[in-house]
Amino acid sequence: MATLELRPLGNTGLNLSCVGFGASPLGNVFGQVSEEDAIASVREAFRLGINFFDTSPYYGGTLSETVLGKTLQALGVRRDQFIVSTKCGRYVEGFDFSAERVTRSVEESLARLKLDYVDILQCHDIEFGSLDQIVNETIPALQKLKEAGKIRFIGITGLPLNIFTYVLDRVPPGSVDAILSYCHYSLNDSALEDLLPYLESKGVGVISASPLAMGLLTENGPPEWHPASAELKIACQSAGQLCKEKGKNISKIALQYSLANKAISSVLVGMNSVKQVEENVAAALELMTKGRDEETQKEVEAVLKPVKNQTWPSGIQQS
């Protein structure tokens, strides 16, 4: 039987499952999820070969971390069998990337996750802070936590792609191990592609999140808070409708599109049920064994062409 592919993350030595488990839904970000469903989803993910779990203190106001921690403990899996990333600097109370706050934040996350260390600690949505503070204060503080063994690797996350080059051009080589980009490598927006050679040249690992464009590329559609324009929402809805009429599933086509680029180590999908875990792993295995449904993908891309790479503003403007 085919197993889920593992891919190296930059120079870290970590091998991430190509489908990663986005745990923001465990913080009820996309609607209520019972603890039972959360535990069952994570258990099924492990069983099917997913070894990478991403959370943040921001998701559900710490709820996602707490539920993931409980779940990992309940499953009793050996610590070296799974990779956990969490984040710092973004909280329901607001943003704070100061050395003092992020240092305290890691201790708080470790307690909620019931872990001695996290594998990847990421500065969360840095476009909302001062990028110079990230370079001069936050990353050096995380470096100290790395030396203390509280975190193994350091990452940065956010929506605009220029934040990554800004930071990576200014930090000492090797001090940022990975980036997490979201909503920029899916059927409707593949802007991340242009940055991949630069990231490879820097030896920085690439995690791409939100292959379903945070719900735009699902039959149920996006949540109320989704920031896309009405034009983009309508185009994605039409693409979903086209798939449905052909007896196809837009989410499968979208996930396979994101997974096909091997320069991306892991594609993080938000999952909140056993069914979604099974569908997403099956889509990855089908891609490996049978390849993509190129015909439907082309038709969907044609529908999405007028909104290709359309995004939305995020963060404070940096001059």
Ligand code: NAD
């Ligand atoms: P996503 O594109 O993965 O979409 C998630 C939505 O799709 C949820 O409503 C989920 O229930 C649904 N879904 C999942 N599988 C499905 C399937 N097979 N069929 C139908 N619907 C399905 O967006 P996301 O959850 O925002 O992103 C994934 C993860 O990436 C997050 O959970 C988080 O861990 C991470 N992320 C990080 C950042 C950041 O650091 N700034 C931003 C976005 C996402």
